[in-house]
Amino acid sequence: MPAERLLPSTEAKDLVGLATDLAREELAPHAAEFEEASRFPREKFRLLGKTGLLGLPYSERWGGGEVPYEVYLQVLEEIAGAWMSVGVGLSVHTMSCYALAHYGTDEQRDRWLPEMLEGNLLGAYALSETHAGSDAAALSTRARLDGGQYVVNGTKAWITHGGEADFYTTMVRTGEERVSCLLVDGATPGLSAAAPERKMGLTGSTTAQMIFDDARVDADRLIGEDGAGMRIALSSLASGRLGIAACAVGLAQAALDEAVAYAKTRSQFGKPIIEFQGLEFLLADMAAAVESSRATYLDAARRRDRGMPFQRQASIAKLVATDAAMKVTTDAVQVLGGAGYTRDFPVERYMREAKVPQIFEGTNQVQRMVIARELKK
Structure with missing residues (x-):
């Protein structure tokens, strides 16, 4: 039963109502089957994109809904209540878009953000490592600038959508005291996913290590300044x-x-x-x-x-x-x-x-x- 809500506008009420209907009709009936089979619901994220629910807190200029976070979170609650794997996936995708939306240049946003918010590109957030989970500043994945590209080596761990995502918002060490943010294309040569983790729950949401083996990432995929990675990550x-x-x-x-x-x-x-x-x-x-x-x-x-x-x-x-x-x-x-x-x-x-x-x-x-x-x- 949807919770009674005090929303800031009629438009917000209609939006949450749309999410409630979609969750009840398109998500809840399939959740048990997909979770039982550990099947990733990629089409459901495309559906969220088509209905305008995948980029709610971001600017309309790039295809977002430009709604208050208060409203976006109540939409997210309805989605998660119907199917937790999809709700968590929506939250992770939103966070994966954050660096580009808030720290990227207009040129970068024009190039990548619309497809992210429309559901054509699904995101993952690559910060954690096996020995740098809670201690994010201890990450060891490195990116060395070589001409117009970064050469990235290391392993990211516990990555939601690992191996399924189309882009990875990735924190890398670009110097002994510098962590930077790269927007890595999921099809980058040298980037691969390990076998998915065998988890207690959220089995429909794929979680895997992502391995960078001399993966070459164009330098124009640096988000924010070199060394701004930890500030971006914490924000x-x-x-x-x-x-x-x-x-x-x-x-x-x-x-x-x-x-x-x-x-x-x-x-x-x-x-x-x-x-x-x-x-x-x-x-x-x-x-x-x-x-x-x-x-x-x-x-x-x-x-x-x-x-x-x-x-x-x-x-x-x-x-x-x-x-x-x-x-x-x-x-x-x-x-x-x-x-x-x-x-x-x-x-x-x-x-x-x-x-x-x-x-x-x-x-x-x-x-x-x-x-x-x-x-x-």
Whole structure:
């Protein structure tokens, strides 16, 4: 059941309504099948592009929707509630476009951004490495300038859409003290994907290492100044964490809806189990967690829309929403009892999918560090 929403305009309400309808009709009916088969839903991202949902927070000049982040995140929540792999993929694609949209030149944006926002090009964000996950500044993938090209060597790890993406927003070391951002074409010779990771959840979303072996990238694909990579990466992540928070809320809402529906129809001792106080209180706590998490990410998004600092609030939203999703999905399995532990109902998948949002875009332990550091300033 879509959450009741207080949206800033009629246009925003219509947009979220479009996302709700698309999620219900085009995404939810296929989610279980694709996840069971670990099948990547590339056509669903093309569909999001055709309906204008793939570039919502970006400028209309390059094909975006130019909507407030507050509205984009509520669209994202609806998508994730229907199919978490697609919701996370939309969030990652949005973050992958961020560097070009905010730090690229107009010439670069004219050249690449329209196809990204229209769905012809799907993006991936390549920052993490095996030994440089939370410690992003320790990355070792290197790019050496050779004439008009960078020669890139190294391995990126845990890349969402790895091997499926058409472009990789990639952070590389261009000097001992310099990290830079390259927009790497997915078809670049010398760039290859390792075998996909075998994951607990989000099995429809391909995750793989990306290997750069003397991959040659044209120098005009440098985004921002040489050495601006960490600034770009951290700025991208602040907005990306809000995307993950919205996805987590969508997943938790789906789990709550499933638990409520089951509790209304399952009878014990002559009455629906939702009438028992133990279940009532559990469901009430689940609803409180979902709605408070939603309010937290919306507060951060509104600060972002107004040009206010929002990094601390983004970390809080990511922390609160993903921890809540883990708790709510676990409780949903409990509400369904033995049935919840089977694949006849989607809550067991929701529970598996809820774990990784606590880990990616900065673990929740790192979020606590970010929040504390901000408090010290």
